[in-house]
Amino acid sequence: MEIRFFNTLTGTSEVFQPVHSDCVRMYSCGPTVYDFAHIGNFRSFLFADLIRRTLEFFGHRVHHVMNITDVGHMTDDASADGGGEDKMQAAARRMKEDKKSGRVPEGAVQNPDDPYQIAKYFTDAFLEDARTLGVKVAFEYPDNVLQATQHIDAMQAMISQLIQRGHAYVGPDGVVYYSVESFPAYGRLSGNTLDRLMTGAGGRVSEENQANKRHPADFMLWKPDSSHIMKWDSPWGAGYPGWHIECSCMARKRLGRDVIDIHTGGEDLIFPHHECEIAQTCGATGENSFARFWMHARFLLVEGEKMSKSRGNFYTVRDVLQGRVRDEKGQPTGVSVHPAVLRLELLKSHYRGNMNFTHKGLIDSAGVVRRLTEFRARLEAASGGRCEAAVDLSHPVLNAFAAALADDLNIAGALGAILPWATTTPADPAVALGVLERVNDVLGVAPLATSGGEQASDEQAEIQQLCAQLDDARRRKDFAAADQIRGQIQKRGYDVKTSPTGTLAEKRLA
RNA sequence: GGGGCGGUAGCCAAGUGGCUAAGGCAACGGAUUGCAAAUCCGUCACGCGAGGGUUCGACUCCCUCUCGCCCCUCCA
Incomplete structure (x- = not known):
């Protein structure tokens, strides 16, 4: 069956073929670990997980890598050379407050002033959440979940390579910048080409603090800064790497190729992050592409509004699972949510449209999870637990399910194929169980393999x-x-x- | 101002240039029930953001408008 994915790079839906038939190599931009990941983050991570599981469903071997950004970048990078407060320091400040308020358990972090301890705390929390929700790559930590701070050497090597190849330079301020003018394809992914950036920015790009750069859109690769909370020695002085370089570097290093198959992230990463990654990687490798497919998940709204802390509709995974979602009256429900329900809720609408996370939707998803779970139980009872492993796409339900997924991850279509079936009494329960098994390899909700703690x-x-x-x-x-x-x-x-x-x-x- | 994506019933959400516009939730009618829940049966968009155009025919193609979201500062 032909798989089609929408490629941000071309703006069209294209037939997917791996560059090398042995394995699909994909890279996903993961979380920063300055705080707990929220459900919007996880919409993106589950989207990546869905791509991976879909490819595996169709028989591909998939090598999936995700990064964890644990370098303390700056809150204000307006001048692209680092300004504002260090995010790790901000996290330390919050952590101290949270310890007082009890949001962070006593003893969880011995010393909040040690950025590595903070990073570890939130990394562990992320991995736990991701595993709870069945994000496969999280079970492959540390092999395929890579921390930026452990690959600083490789980043420096890539930066040196970029300087050698004329794509980067050291500015008068000592900062290493990438020269966007050295890379003519800059802007191809986002549409923000240099001329458009210049004319369209309403003067914002060409404001102050650009004096050290050859072009206003040049971005930082390495910043020497001995006062930075996390710093490493380098040929350009002790300091820290730019934000974009870690992905270029770790994807290439861990996936072992200069051109990978798929790169995913949230839609906000299209520019500048992914645009810059392409410039860096292609600049270093000399290839004319980095990832064949760039795929992006749209943002998540909560009850129709932007998720924000001030609106009180900002949810971490923990908030949802532990019953802190607010109902229509604005009151926390107090009812804990099964991880499979949250997984389905964050998965069930198409990745290229905004998703509206609602309490009602959660209830709806719970009904679907329950129905699929009960269907499985009925099938198991009827077949005596026998599951026919040799089911294939000749089965009409599995075929319809697969066809929907193959069409740019049409998850709603896929659910539409199986839900009516789940109320029937299949003639051959062992075959049906086999089909459900294959379906659940993708959905991962009936059951969710990784269940958390059971009720007392x-x-x-x-x-x-x-x-x-x-x-x-x-x-x-x-x-x-x-x-x-x-x-x-x-x-x-x-x-x-x-x-x-x-x-x-x-x-x-x- | 520039770049990009989307607007399908009360809600979530598929789909197609032309048979009856998937599926789920909710709602409603019925079976069942002490009453409910669950389950089962049935009903539920003459219309697909608005207005033009192309066409024998468009919700599906084109144009304009409008609304929502993302990016152009870090952000899934």
Whole structure:
């Protein structure tokens, strides 16, 4: 089956073919570790995970690499040579406040003034969140999840190479800059070509502080700065690398090729980050492309609005899972959300459109997860657990599912193919189970392989006892008591199902 | 001002130059139930942001407008 992806580089949907047939090499821009990652970040990471799983579904071997930005970049890079507050220092400041407020557990970070400890804390938190949500690459740390601070040497080597090849220079201020004029293809990805940047910026680009650069759009590769909180020796003085170089460098190094297949990120990274990555990599390798496909996920809105801390609609993964999502009345629901539900919610709309994260959507996703899970249980019961492994695209449901995914990751179409099927009673449950297995290799929600901690069994026992009381009341036809008990169970976040064989209570998924 | 993406029912969300515009949620009617929940059956867009144009025929192609989002400072 032919796979098509929309390529930001060409602005069209193209047939995907790996450069080397042995393996698809893809690189995803990962998180910075100055704070907990939020659900918008994860929309992008799950999008990358979906690409990977889809390619694997179609039989490709995939080498997926993601970076973690742990170099303390500056909050204000307006002049492109580093200004403002160091993000690691800002994180340290927040960390101290958070320790006081209890948001960060006592003892989690011994010394907030040590940037490596802060980075480690948030890196661990990120990996935990990513694994909870089934992001495959997170299970491949540290092999395929690379930290920038551990590849400084390689970055310096690439910077030297760029200077040698005439793509970079040391400015009068001692900063190493990339010369955008040395790379004619600059702007091809974003449409922000040099002439457009000049005319379109409304004077912003050509403002002050450009004196050290040959062209206003030149960007920093290395900044000597002995006062920086994280710094490394270099031929250009002790300092730190520019933001863009880590990706160029680590992708090339870890994937082992000068031209990779796919590069992903959020839409905000198209310019300048990815534009600069292309300039750097092509400048160093001499190739005329870096990644064959550039794929970007649109932004996520929350309840129709931009996610922002001041609006109170800013959610980390933890916020959602632990029931801090606000409902329509603006109140935290207090109902914990199953990771599979959040995974599906962040996956279920097309990556090239804005996604609107809502409480209602979460409930909706919970219904889908429950339905698929129950479908699996029914199939397992019917087949005696036998799962036919030899299913292929000749199966109509799997074929429709695959065809949708192959069409630029049409996830809604793919769900549309399986959801009606999930209410049927397939003639051959073992085959159906095989199909569901393949489907779930991509979706990863029924079940989510990585489940987090299960509920305390104390609670389970209590609920079971309440169910028994409910059954007893119903047997006595004391319906007032029965309704009261049912309300009690529901209040604890359970759905109550009465049946001839006794009442069952199931934890709500969201 | 410049670059880019998107606007399909109450909500989420597919799709196509021409059979009845997927699917899910919600809603409504029915079966079931002590009542519910779950489940099952059924109903639910003469219309696809607005206005033009091309065409035998457009929601699907072109133009204009409008609204939303991203980038042009760090940001998934």
